[in-house]
Each structure stands twice: as C-alpha cells, then as structure tokens.
Amino acid sequence: xxxxxxxxxxxxxxxxxxxxxxxxxxxxxxxxxxxxxxxxxxxxxxxxxxxxxxxxxxxxxxxxxxxxxxxxxxxxxxxxxxxxxxxxxxxxxxxxxxxxxxxxxxxxxxxxxxxxxxxxxxxxxxxxxxxxxxxxxxxxxxxxxxxxxxxxxxxxxxxxxxxxxxxxxxxxxxxxxxxxxxxxxxxxxxxxxxxxxxxxxxxxxxxxxxxxxxxxxxxxxxxxxxxxxxxxxxxxxxxxxxxxxxxxxxxxxxxxxxxxxxxxxxxxxxxxxxxxxxxxxxxxxxxxxxx
Amino acid sequence: xxxxxxxxxxxxxxxxxxxxxxxxxxxxxxxxxxxxxxxxxxxxxxxxxxxxxxxxxxxxxxxxxxxxxxxxxxxxxxxxxxxxxxxxxxxxxxxxxxxxxxxxxxxxxxxxxxxxxxxxxxxxxxxxxxxxxxxxxxxxxxxxxxxxxxxxxxxxxxxxxxxxxxxxxxxxxxxxxxxxxxxxxxxxxxxxxxxxxxxxxxxxxxxxxxxxxxxxxxxxxxxxxxxxxxxxxxxxxxxxxxxxxxxxxxxxxxxxxxxxxxxxxxxxxxxxxxxxxxxxxxxxxxxxxxxxxxxxxxxxxxxxxxxxxxxxxxxxxxxxxxxxxxxxxxxxxxxxxxxxxxxxxxxxxxxxxxxxxxxxxxxxxxxxxxxxxxxxxxxxxxxxxxxxxxxxxxxxxxxxxxxxxxxxxxxxxxxxxxxxxxx
Numbered sequence: 001x002x003x004x005x006x007x008x009x010x011x012x013x014x015x016x017x018x019x020x021x022x023x024x025x026x027x028x029x030x031x032x033x034x035x036x037x038x039x040x041x042x043x044x045x046x047x048x049x050x051x052x053x054x055x056x057x058x059x060x061x062x063x064x065x066x067x068x069x070x071x072x073x074x075x076x077x078x079x080x081x082x083x084x085x086x087x088x089x090x091x092x093x094x095x096x097x098x099x100x101x102x103x104x105x106x107x108x109x110x111x112x113x114x115x116x117x118x119x120x121x122x123x124x125x126x127x128x129x130x131x132x133x134x135x136x137x138x139x140x141x142x143x144x145x146x147x148x149x150x151x152x153x154x155x156x157x158x159x160x161x162x163x164x165x166x167x168x169x170x171x172x173x174x175x176x177x178x179x180x181x182x183x184x185x186x187x188x189x190x191x192x193x194x195x196x197x198x199x200x201x202x203x204x205x206x207x208x209x210x211x212x213x214x215x216x217x218x219x220x221x222x223x224x225x226x227x228x229x230x231x232x233x234x235x236x237x238x239x240x241x242x243x244x245x246x247x248x249x250x251x252x253x254x255x256x257x258x259x260x261x262x263x264x265x266x267x268x269x270x271x272x273x274x275x276x277x278x279x280x281x282x283x284x285x286x287x288x289x290x291x
Numbered sequence: 292x293x294x295x296x297x298x299x300x301x302x303x304x305x306x307x308x309x310x311x312x313x314x315x316x317x318x319x320x321x322x323x324x325x326x327x328x329x330x331x332x333x334x335x336x337x338x339x340x341x342x343x344x345x346x347x348x349x350x351x352x353x354x355x356x357x358x359x360x361x362x363x364x365x366x367x368x369x370x371x372x373x374x375x376x377x378x379x380x381x382x383x384x385x386x387x388x389x390x391x392x393x394x395x396x397x398x399x400x401x402x403x404x405x406x407x408x409x410x411x412x413x414x415x416x417x418x419x420x421x422x423x424x425x426x427x428x429x430x431x432x433x434x435x436x437x438x439x440x441x442x443x444x445x446x447x448x449x450x451x452x453x454x455x456x457x458x459x460x461x462x463x464x465x466x467x468x469x470x471x472x473x474x475x476x477x478x479x480x481x482x483x484x485x486x487x488x489x490x491x492x493x494x495x496x497x498x499x500x501x502x503x504x505x506x507x508x509x510x511x512x513x514x515x516x517x518x519x520x521x522x523x524x525x526x527x528x529x530x531x532x533x534x535x536x537x538x539x540x541x542x543x544x545x546x547x548x549x550x551x552x553x554x555x556x557x558x559x560x561x562x563x564x565x566x567x568x569x570x571x572x573x574x575x576x577x578x579x580x581x582x583x584x585x586x587x588x589x590x591x592x593x594x595x596x597x598x599x600x601x602x603x604x605x606x607x608x609x610x611x612x613x614x615x616x617x618x619x620x621x622x623x624x625x626x627x628x629x630x631x632x633x634x635x636x637x638x639x640x641x642x643x644x645x646x647x648x649x650x651x652x653x654x655x656x657x658x659x660x661x662x663x664x665x666x667x668x669x670x671x672x673x674x675x676x677x678x679x680x681x682x683x684x685x686x687x688x689x690x691x692x693x694x695x696x697x698x699x700x701x702x703x704x705x706x707x708x709x710x711x712x713x714x
Contacts (some may be wrong), residue, residue, distance in 0.1 A: 003521040005546065010513040115340040120563045128546045140546040213510055214535045216342065222510050257514035258521075262506045263477065265514075 002136030003258070009131060011144040011254035014045045016150035019246035020205040021223060022230040023157065024198035026242045029231070030174030031194035034084055039227060040220025041105035046206025047215045048109055051119045054210075061124040061211075065149065068207035069200040075105075076199025080192050102220070110216035119215040135288045146208040153204055154243065157197070161239070170194060174237065176212075226253075229269060233276045235286020242258030245284055330376040331367060331637045333358075333624060334403035336393045336417065338385035345534040345559055346431070347409050350620035352609045354378050354407070356601070357621035367628050370433040370635050376628075379403055383413045392415040398424050404637045405627050407620050410435040410445075411479055412606055418443045418512035427639035431616060434483050442643055445663075447619040447655060449695065451484035452666075453677035454556055455491040455702070456693035457577045460679040461526070461554060462495030468525040468552055472501035474515050474540070475530035484531035485557060486713040492528075494698075500524055512536070516543040526552045534559035534614065542567045554578070557615040558680075561687065570685040576619040580615035580687075581680050587689035592657035592676070595622055622655045629653070656692060658694055665703065678701050 021043060028036045049068035053059040059067070079101055087093025105143040113119070125141035161167035173190045181187050206219075213219065230249050234241030252272060256265035276284065314346060326621065335354060337347030366373040379401045381393035390413035396420070397403045407423060408414060410430030418440050421428045425442060433445035435453070461468065471492050471638040475481035492499050500522040505515050519527055527549060529540050537555055545568035558564070558578040565573055581588060583602035588595070595601070595618070606613060626646065631637050634645035646652060650661050650675045659675025675694040699706070 003517060006517045007514065010511075010517060014511055014513070110340070115344065120560075121565075122566050126567060126569075128548065130548075133549070138548045140544060143546075214342075214536075214539065221509075222508050254511075254514050258518045261503050262509050262514070263504075266506065266508075 001137060002134065005131065005134065005137045007255055007258045008251075009137060009139055010258070011251040012145050013035030013140075014254060015247045015250035016147045016154075016207045017209050018226055019154060019243045020055045020150045020201050021227045022234065022242040022246050023154065023239055024201035024205075025227050026231050026237060026239055027170070027174075027194050027201075027235075028198040030237050031170060031177075032080070032084060032088075032094065032191045033091075033177075034098060036198070037095070037098040037224065038101035038105060038220075039080070039098075039198070039202050040222075040224030041102050041109075042072050042202035042220075043206035043209075043223050044109060044215075044217065044220040045105060046203030047210040047213070047219060048113060048119075048206075050207045050210040051113070051121050051215055054124075055119070055121040055264065061071065065204060065207040067102050069204045072203025073196045074205075075203075076195040077192055079199075080195035084195065085188060085191065088187075097168060106220075113217070115217055120210045121215060123211040140212075142211055146212065149208050150205070153201060157201065158239070166193065167210065226269075229273050231283075233273050233283055235280075235283025238285040241283055241285030248284075297352075317611065329366075329372050329374045330377050331631075332377045332379050332401055332403045333627070334397035334406040335378055335380035335620070336383055336390060336397060336406050336413075337380075337409045338413065339380065339382035341384050342533050342535060343385045343409070345614050346616045349609065349612050349614040350407075351378070351380050351610065352623055353601075353605055353617045354607060356604055357624050367635060367637070368632055370697065374637060376624075384551055385409075385413050387413055387416050390414070391420060392533070393417070394420045404631075404639055405429070405624075405642070407623060408435075409616070410558050412444075414589045425608040425640055427627075427643050431619055432480075433663060433667060433672040434479065436663055436667040436669050436671050440669065440671065442639065443671060444643075444646065446652065447623050447647070447673070448616070449672050449674050449677075450480075451487040451556060452674070452695050452706075453579055454484060454487045454531075454701075455494070455698045455706075456677050456695065457554055457579055457679050458488065458491035458497070459693060459698060460497050461552065461577055462497060465552065468497065470498045470500045470524045471526040471528050471554075472519040472522050472524035473503075473528040473530055474501060474519055475504050476507050476532045476536060477504035478507055479654060480531050480533075480552075482713050483710065486709040487706060488528055488530060489709040489713075490702060491698075493705050493709075494702040497526065507533075509536075512539045512543045513547075516540065516547050516549075520544075520547055520549055524551065526554055529553065529555035531556040537617075538564050538567070541573070545569070545572045551709075552577070558665075558687070559614040561682065562610070562611070562685075565685055568570070573682045573685070576682045578680050578682075578687075579677065581678050581689050582687045583618055584614065585687070585689045587678070590692075592692075593655065594626075594653040594657065595655050596625070618655070660696065662696065665699075666706075 025039045046068040049071050050064045053067055054061050054064035083097045084094050085098055123142035125145055128138035128140040131137040131139050161171055169185050169190055177187055230245045231242050234245030253265045253269050256268050310688055335351045338344050338500040339348050350649045355378055358378050361376050366375045383390040383393045387488045394417035396633045397406055406428040408430050410432035416624055422441055427442050429444050431448040432450050475485045501519050529537055541564045554577045556579055581612055583598040588598040630645040631642045651658055654673045654675050656676040659673045662674040663672040664670050674695050676694055678689045679691050680687050
C-alpha cells in the first residue's frame with residue numbers, strides 16, 4: 001500500500017513541472033505556429049540561472065526562480081524578434097530556427113558553465129515529511145515547493161488567459177490568426193507575448209527543478225520529448241488538454257517505471273501516444289487548433 | 292538592411308565563436324614542460340567533458356601535478372639523460388569514434404610513449420589501433436582486456452572485481468543484514484558490476500530481493516528508489532553508477548526515509564551528498580575508493596609517494612574536485628616512470644617488458660600479481676589488495692584492506708556464472 005501511495009506522490013510532484021513545460025509549448029505553437037524544439041533548452045537555461053544566482057551567488061531561491069523566469073522570458077523575446085519573426089510566413093522556417101537555437105543554447109551553456117562535473121545546487125528545504133502520518137510515504141519538502149510554485153503559475157496563467165484582454169487576444173490569435181489580425185490585433189506583438197510567456201514558464205520549470213535533477217547543458221533533451229508526447233496526447237493547441245495529458249502521462253510513466261522499469265515506461269509511453277492518436281487523432285481535448 | 296543584417300551577422304558571429312570555442316576545448320591544451328632539453332610525452336585519452344568527466348578530468352588534473360613533481364625533481368632519469376614530462380590530453384567525450392581520432396593524434400602526431408585511458412565505451416577501436424602500433428596503453432576497466440589487447444594494461448583498478456571486498460567485509464561485520472536490493476545503470480559499466488555484486492552477495496549468503504537496471508537517460512530517480520524500498524531490503528546496493536546518479540540516488544534514499552545499509556562502488560564528491568542529506572544518513576555507507584589523507588594510506592605496503600601530501604596539493608590546486616579515480620592515473624604514470632628508469636628507455640615495448648617482469652608489480656595498495664587469464668584471457672591486470680572504505684563521521688575511512696585473489700580462489704565460479712548470466 002505504501003508503495004502505491006508513494007508512487008502517487010512521486011507522480012503528482014512530477015506532473016506539475018511537466019504541465020508547466022507543456023503549457024508553454026502549446027502557447028507558442030498556438031500563437032506562432034512554431035514547433036519549438038528549443039523549449040527544452042529554455043528549461044535548461046532556467047536551471048542554470050538558479051545554479052548561478054542561488055547556488056553560486058547566494059541569492060534567495062525564490063528570487064532566483066523569479067529571475068530565471070524573467071531572464072529566460074527575455075531570451076524568448078529576443079529569439080522571437082530576431083529569428084522567428086522573419087520566418088513567420090515560412091512553414092518550416094520556425095522549426096529549423098528552433099533546432100538551431102537548441103544547439104546554440106546548449107553550446108553557450110557548455111562554454112559558460114562547462115560540462116565536466118555535476119553542478120551542485122543544494123535544496124532550499126532538505127528532507128521530507130511523512131504523508132498524513134504514513135511512515136512509509138514521504139513527501140520531499142523541495143518537491144512540495146516545486147509543486148506549489150508550478151500550480152500557482154499554472155492557475156495564474158489560466159486566469160490571465162480567461163480574465164484579461166491580452167489573454168483573450170492570445171486565445172483569439174491562436175484560434176484564427178487572420179481573423180484576429182482583421183480585428184486590429186497585432187500578430188507580431190501577440191507572438192512576442194506568447195514567446196515571452198512560454199519561455200518564461202519553461203524557465204520557471206527548470207528553475208524549480210534545478211535542485212532536484214542533474215543540471216547539464218543537454219538536460220532539455222528528455223524533457224522536450226516528454227513535453228511533445230504530452231501536447232500530442234492532450235491535443236496540439238489545447239491548454240486544458242496539455243495539463244490533463246501531463247497528469248495522465250506522468251502518472252502512467254511513473255507507475256510503469258516503479259513496477260516494471262524506466263525503459264519499458266518510455267516505450268509504453270510512446271505506445272500510449274500512438275493509441276490515443278489512433279482512437280482520437282486530435283488528441284484528448286484537441287478541437288481544431290484552439291488554445 | 293541595417294538592423295536586421297547586423298543582427299544576423301552578430302548572431303552568426305556569436306554562434307561561430309561558440310562553436311569554435313567548443314571545438315577548441317575538445318583538444319585539451321598540452322601541459323608544456325618548462326626548460327626541458329629532452330621531453331617525453333604521455334597521452335591522456337578520456338572524457339574530459341560530459342557526464343563521465345568525473346572519472347577522467349580529476350585524473351588528468353592529478354597527472355599535471357604528478358608531472359610538475361617529476362619535473363621539479365629533475366625529470367625522468369634514463370641512462371645519462373634527464374627527460375622532462377609533458378602530459379598531452381585529448382577529450383574523447385566518451386565516444387568510440389572520437390577516441391580513435393584522439394588515439395591516432397596522440398601516437399602519430401604527438402609521439403606519446405604511453406596512453407592513459409578510463410576504458411569502457413571509448414576503448415575498443417583505440418586499443419586495437421594501439422596494439423597495431425605497439426603502443427602501451429592503460430585502462431581502469433579490465434573488461435577492456437581480451438587475449439588480443441596485448442599491450443593494454445589495467446595496473447591500478449580492476450573494476451568491478453574489487454567490489455567483492457566491500458560485500459565480504461559487510462557480511463562479516465554486519466551479519467544481521469540478510470537481503471539486498473540492487474539498482475544499476477544499463478550500460479557496460481553497470482552490467483559487469485551487477486554480476487560481481489550478485490556473486491559477492493551469493494558468496495556472503497545475502498539474498499538479492501531486487502535487481503533492476505535503470506536507463507542512463509533517467510532524470511527522476513524517485514520511482515527507482517520507491518521500487519527498491521518496496522522490497523524492504525537490509526542493504527541497498529547502488530552498483531557502479533555515474534557520480535551524478537549516485538548523488539541523486541542517495542538523495543532519493545534520504546528523502547524516502549531509508550535508514551538501512553548502503554553499499555556502492557563509488558561515492559564521488561560525497562561532501563556534496565552529505566550537504567543534500569545529512570552526516571547521520573551517510574554514516575556507515577560502504578564503498579571502495581579512499582581519500583589519500585587517510586592514515587591507512589601511510590602503511591608500509593602502500594606504493595604511492597606521500598599520499599597525504601598529494602591529497603593536500605590536489606585539493607589546493609583543484610578544490611572540491613577529488614573523485615574516485617583522481618589518484619589512479621598519476622599512480623599509473625608513476626609506475627610507468629619507475630619501469631622506464633629500470634628499463635633505461637621510454638620506448639613503449641621496453642617499458643611494457645619492464646612492467647611485466649617477474650609477473651608482479653608495485654600496485655598502489657601493495658605489491659600485486661599480473662593476473663586475468665581466467666577471467667579475460669590475458670594476465671594484464673595487476674590484482675592484489677583493495678581497500679574497503681566506510682563513511683565515518685562524514686569522512687571516508689579505510690576500514691580494511693582485503694585481497695581480491697583470495698576471494699576469487701574461493702568464489703571465482705560464482706562470478707563466472709553471474710557474468711555469463713548477465714551476458
């Protein structure tokens with residue numbers, strides 16, 4: 001019983017950061033129509049910002065997380081302005097640019113921080129607490145913090161999209177760019193906003209996970225694969241679908257990894273994606289290209 | 292044009308500079324001997340970057356200290372000549388193809404007389420080239436050895452054979468421990484180590500209740516640890532895993548409130564693990580690699596000059612970077628120096644013959660035998676004593692030296708059986 005509950009806890013904690021990654025990826029795709037392969041590198045950049053500010057320069061952890069969001073968000077803005085925007089009308093341009101950005105960010109991280117020895121990022125809150133007095137089930141404090149930050153960011157983002165004029169504009173642009181433009185909305189400005197928000201959320205995901213994972217220049221690889229599976233299962237373009245799929249996929253993967261093994265979990269995860277696509281080609285909540 | 296063109300140029304320039312910097316960094320800058328009339332070059336071919344760098348970079352750095360010490364002492368005495376030492380390194384990123392390129396560069400362009408390697412993934416093609424060139428090379432992983440690798444030696448480490456000493460010590464000193472769970476990374480480092488631990492646990496009468504590999508792309512170790520702890524083992528065995536993995540596995544064991552015995556092949560940068568967990572949590576953990584400031588390193592059978600001083604020097608020059616393998620590469624280099632001086636030549640085959648003379652050699656932890664025919668088909672591994680190390684009050688402490696051959700003579704068939712089963 002304890003093992004089942006511990007696995008549930010592990011999966012719940014993991015799903016929050018996966019959802020944060022996937023939502024940003026969906027937003028960028030929805031508004032800009034760019035399959036952003038560099039999204040994992042935004043996650044990596046967020047982790048390095050925390051390493052640099054929190055672990056090396058002793059800035060408070062939460063301040064480092066906010067800084068990571070802002071810095072990575074700005075990186076996203078620069079990339080949109082310099083690389084994606086000129087390629088707006090080229091269907092493959094953004095994709096190719098994002099692959100280039102992926103390599104450039106990896107190389108920059110390697111040159112700036114090195115790739116030799118593991119980056120040491122001590123957790124702000126070491127240790128764990130038993131879950132509701134169950135001695136066999138523990139909830140690590142640092143993961144709880146990461147979970148809390150991720151949930152707050154997701155709720156905040158959802159409220160922004162649903163309750164603000166800018167949020168409505170983003171959703172409108174994602175549904176139909178031409179119609180949105182005819183209504184006087186600036187596609188370029190909305191794309192800039194989407195890129196900044198999406199990159200910032202990926203940066204936040206990397207920042208909150210930094211004390212819990214290996215931080216190295218290629219950390220974005222496994223993360224982006226998971227994020228792609230999640231947004232495909234959820235329905236490309238659907239934010240609600242991305243969150244739902246993040247939870248379902250992470251629970252599935254964590255349980256299989258615990259009771260069978262991690263390699264089988266990855267294989268079955270891909271099969272699950274194929275199954276969902278066979279039964280529901282648009283994904284779980286995919287309806288056209290709605291955000 | 293203006294802004295857009297300039298931006299692209301700037302961006303392209305930045306990318307090119309970054310790519311150039313990376314390309315340049317893959318060719319480790321050679322250590323240049325100062326004021327040398329005659330110079331002998333030793334090659335270092337290993338992963339100086341990437342996730343395996345923890346088992347090569349500290350060793351390369353230690354070789355630089357060794358070279359400084361040798362040169363400061365007048366160099367290597369060959370007949371009437373003194374040779375200054377130069378270390379030429381090549382970062383193979385633990386890739387076989389880059390390793391072969393590096394091997395050719397070191398031998399054909401740099402004219403090195405010895406190549407120090409970590410071994411494993413990066414070894415086969417390079418070692419085949421060394422054999423054809425009659426170049427002396429060394430490994431820390433004797434699983435590289437085959438009847439065809441004639442001049443490839445394992446003179447310092449016999450991974451994973453020495454892991455049996457930790458299990459044997461544990462069984463004798465903590466007989467109440469009856470079950471073990473093993474997790475291992477799914478690669479050529481993990482497989483033979485699992486076979487060794489399985490044999491050692493069976494020989495010690497300890498039941499293995501969990502034994503699974505994890506993918507080396509694993510980022511979240513919580514499920515791995517949850518699965519192991521579900522079996523309620525008395526011992527958790529981390530097998531041979533990359534330094535980062537050991538760090539994260541220990542952290543997860545701590546977070547999931549494990550209070551039992553831990554055994555691991557390595558425990559690199561254990562100070563950082565203590566910082567993430569606690570001194571109490573790591574207390575009693577058994578592994579196989581000592582710090583060289585350990586008092587037991589001053590025992591008379593140790594063949595390493597001033598190990599305590601070396602440890603201090605290393606930590607002053609490369610703070611917080613002592614890893615399991617730091618001492619092994621300079622130990623091999625020193626063994627090579629003694630053999631070269633004895634042979635009166637730095638030429639690879641002359642030194643090779645000098646090293647193997649009499650079937651015994653000065654291993655760091657005591658004189659040992661050139662051995663391995665029974666296991667690898669060639670007697671190119673120097674096997675003898677190995678330390679069992681325990682974390683005591685937050686510090687790695689040698690609790691005993693044990694003889695690997697003694698264990699083999701009693702339980703060798705078990706190891707052969709498990710090695711065959713692991714494929």
